[in-house]
Amino acid sequence: MSAGRPSHIRPDGGLTMVDVGSKDASERFARARASIRMGEAAERALKDATLAKGDALVAAQIAGIMAAKKTADLIPLAHPLPLANVSVEFRWSAPGVLDVEASASTNAQTGVEMEALTAAAVAALTIYDMTKAVEKDIVIESLRLVEKRGGKSGHWSAR
Amino acid sequence: MSAGRPSHIRPDGGLTMVDVGSKDASERFARARASIRMGEAAERALKDATLAKGDALVAAQIAGIMAAKKTADLIPLAHPLPLANVSVEFRWSAPGVLDVEASASTNAQTGVEMEALTAAAVAALTIYDMTKAVEKDIVIESLRLVEKRGGKSGHWSAR
Amino acid sequence: MSAGRPSHIRPDGGLTMVDVGSKDASERFARARASIRMGEAAERALKDATLAKGDALVAAQIAGIMAAKKTADLIPLAHPLPLANVSVEFRWSAPGVLDVEASASTNAQTGVEMEALTAAAVAALTIYDMTKAVEKDIVIESLRLVEKRGGKSGHWSAR
Amino acid sequence: MSAGRPSHIRPDGGLTMVDVGSKDASERFARARASIRMGEAAERALKDATLAKGDALVAAQIAGIMAAKKTADLIPLAHPLPLANVSVEFRWSAPGVLDVEASASTNAQTGVEMEALTAAAVAALTIYDMTKAVEKDIVIESLRLVEKRGGKSGHWSAR
Amino acid sequence: MSAGRPSHIRPDGGLTMVDVGSKDASERFARARASIRMGEAAERALKDATLAKGDALVAAQIAGIMAAKKTADLIPLAHPLPLANVSVEFRWSAPGVLDVEASASTNAQTGVEMEALTAAAVAALTIYDMTKAVEKDIVIESLRLVEKRGGKSGHWSAR
């Protein structure tokens, strides 16, 4: 994977999977995050609805974990990976802002960034699905990688 | 679907699918958008790589369309729908900002917001996957619904 | 579908899907049930673990609903169906016995018995998965159809 | 995996995958069983239908094997595993009782109980699907683990 | 769908699903065929193996039927369709030539050619998988549509 060039795009613009056959398997970890920004009505409705029991958040957690396991089925050039762990957590980080953080780990020849990002994205979409009857303007903001460990590039944290 | 309440959450916090059995099928349309914000190096690399032929964008378009067809498999309480059409388009909207717009349509008892949002999300994640070797700080911003037609609530556009 | 003969097996033993092309679509409903029988330790552990918040039961509920949507992908000769609703509920029905009840409904040319049964089976297996560290002898008992409405055979209830 | 506590449920009731990253891969084997109990008419019809050629049983065998490969897609917190083998067999064990036995094996960081149980469940449901035109009261009984080898807990047999 | 132009390719070379939203649903049928050509050893081995009971052919039949149900998941721009029926049959048509014929039918806004072709292809590949230990030179020949009914173009038969 040469820095400075998109790894899946050949010089002529053609596509290619990255052949990971000659890479050594190693411990890999990635953490991704997204923020779900909603209006007052949706925030109140979602908080009320999940006060007694947080089933909606559990459904989104489960959706995120199951989506991580489908990453290679969703992202065309991603490799199927034997995931060791996936986690998805929610936290109200500011008024009207519900953060989702997803992490994934494996021992494999390639990283799990896409697994963590896919888990965060689908968990956030599941929250949207359950809240859209209250407010359609809900926005999923800043879906991004925040940390990555393992592989040739070692440890990396978002700025 | 009572406005003011999350449609999939019962008063006690428990979850439920929305029973669409008594709703009439009608034409439904939804359009979603996301912005992929990247640094100069990634922008230049992606533009260079897709100048001669835009295979990377085609892969992301295909990934988005195929993901729309998997929406009910990803979002726990979503209904399986016979999609009539799905489209995914890309556009550089500002320096370092690649926009993805996805739309979906059907004739069914429930809407296709989640299909359009899922297509946009997975198309954007596919761009991330192909560009992450250049820059990991790429952020998927403002994944949101921008338009919706059909169903009881009629036409709706984002503010 | 001639009573007295397995519908998918031809007189010579060969297999065939049931051609539903000439049947009229109508409202269909099916309800299935299973009982998860466990020892005292597992019952106590599961009740303790789900007392504060029932996330484990929510995960099993979600797993059952999502499995119903995959029925045609699991059962070789089942038809893909546009499900209108799926529900999965749990109830402690006796000491050491956790019942799961799943129902499914659609407007289609064929029934949803397999969807309801598949939801109940996978919901019960998910409970097993989360409890097996405490007791491996947990048994899923009496997975069966309990009610069916719609179609040529009309209303049916288990004895 | 601490005995006495459900492995996927945290003390506060929240859910978590079991991180298998630090476990050593080892040979794993699991065997599960279920009994399909049916009335005389269904037994006779199924036996007649499968006397000349047992295609119905083959379809159920194939369905069970393919379902084992989908276990991580069905059970929310299950890990994707590289299965080395899956087998599904049928046997009339008593009047009106068709037994299904499924086994699975792998060399991995976690066991294959859920794979064997899922194979048995889906094989039994496939038999139900093909026989339900004759009798709806067919019951899938005693879906359970009967043997397990490998991993920290070593060899285990059902009572 | 304008004859003379690939329906999914826009004048500028870009891709698009065919929007079927304005088409009327009607009865659709398609039949596809492929021939599996093998050497004497493989033919003898396969005939011997399937003489007593044809389980290998049943597995391939089931694989073809299940693949037809996955067509929209495999072919990027194909629409998900509610299949009414799928059938797969085998016939030794000449020395060393095993023919597979697959048909599919639906009542929908678009045809089932891809479903029939996908069923035939995957059924043939399954035969290859089970026979490849005897002979690797087995060739799947002439995978093609042979008949199509319904839709604007009406009845069509291969030359």
Add this chain to the structure above:
Amino acid sequence: MSAGRPSHIRPDGGLTMVDVGSKDASERFARARASIRMGEAAERALKDATLAKGDALVAAQIAGIMAAKKTADLIPLAHPLPLANVSVEFRWSAPGVLDVEASASTNAQTGVEMEALTAAAVAALTIYDMTKAVEKDIVIESLRLVEKRGGKSGHWSAR
């Protein structure tokens, strides 16, 4: 895997997966090919449509790669494999003949012939899907393995 016998068929005709648990993992590679034969009109239309930009061929390439990752989900007795690489390429090899070549590689206990063949088949079917509006008589010819490396049988090339 005894030469001379279909590996998945027992002497009595029954089916079995090949237990790969005792085989050593090693580097595996397979290459498959198919030819898509079309008439003049389809050839001209497809060449015209892909002259400016080859999006149709990219879609087929992506479809083939994604199908390779689904091989174990399509072929009943195939093992799930951690693919290291998949490639799909197209080439006009003669008037009216578009060749597709697919290769797959892994480090595993069993080979990737089925993955390469599945990629070639689905890539070819995707071309058919996009061209069928011009000509239905398009034939997918000679889907076959052309090379295989690794495993007990070592290197093999088609005659």
